[in-house]
């Protein structure tokens with residue numbers, strides 16, 4: 001029976017961590033998965049999360065099932081954090097919010113909603129994008145195609161290509177956008193470009209579908225990083241937005257996030273929410289409680305909330321420092337005259353090096369630097385002390 005099942009290939013991102021573990025070289029470096037590390041390259045639990053954990057333990061709350069839609073206190077604050085607590089869309093109760101299994105699970109719920117209520121509608125994803133997007137839409141049975149995003153010539157945004165492809169998509173498509181800190185490229189549209197993207201989406205009656213996995217982590221400010229999403233909502237558009245607390249609160253393993261559907265009326269929001277619950281029930285019944293309580297407690301307490309913001313700035317700042325040091329090391333060591341300034345222009349956790357697959361193989365096989373084969377490196381896994389070594393590896397791989 002099971003003899004006929006073939007071996008699945010390793011996951012292109014999580015498989016990198018498995019390969020890293022198996023390497024015994026002392027200089028090995030894991031820049032694959034996007035997980036924050038300290039300067040000593042150790043995993044980091046935020047102090048504010050430890051405090052919230054302690055409070056939760058003292059409260060000794062029960063472990064009853066959550067409702068299908070998740071913890072009410074969490075759903076309330078997560079929508080406020082994203083859209084802005086004082087914004088009309090919140091006051092008018094036009095958002096259907098359902099707690100999801102972090103960003104991935106929330107995207108999966110939205111994909112199922114699209115498959116069920118908009119059969120045949122296409123999702124447009126950026127080329128390139130986070131590796132799991134294609135899997136999510138494939139498994140949900142939602143057709144997708146790509147829009148141009150990255151321009152290898154400038155190592156920047158192919159804005160004209162992006163606009164042309166969004167314009168050319170069938171009317172009423174879902175346009176997947178990264179709210180901030182685009183993964184894997186680290187290249188975001190400017191505020192002016194976001195306006196033009198919104199114009200085209202509106203013209204074509206498309207639906208903007210945000211994946212925002214790095215709110216607060218790109219710039220260090222929760223509000224600044226939500227500006228793109230808020231601009232679309234302020235135009236009165238219907239919007240989908242999937243959130244994750246893996247990175248900004250370091251709650252990777254808690255699987256805490258949410259799916260939000262901004263509707264034109266509170267009645268429509270109530271109906272959409274009822275259908276999201278109907279999708280969730282047979283998949284996993286109801287979500288886990290612990291991460292939701294942590295988020296609700298931190299956001300609901302002004303001292304903890306301020307502390308969170310300070311820690312987020314610290315994490316975002318450490319990544320920026322590493323980015324600068326890597327740029328300096330590349331520029332001073334490389335004698336070929338190559339312009340490395342793209343490293344500085346990119347934002348967020350990642351740098352997109354432009355290394356091709358063979359060059360990525362050289363990074364791993366010769367230098368023991370583990371990274372995804374699309375040329376992406378996670379700067380969150382890099383320390384100042386390792387920048388020079390990494391620069392040597394990148395320069396060697398580029399010129400070979």
Ligand code: PMP
Pocket residue numbers: 034101102103104105130178183211213243244245246252257
């Ligand atoms: N979207 C993007 C763009 C991401 O980079 C990630 C995390 N790597 C996610 C979604 C989801 O991660 P999680 O399921 O841990 O929230």
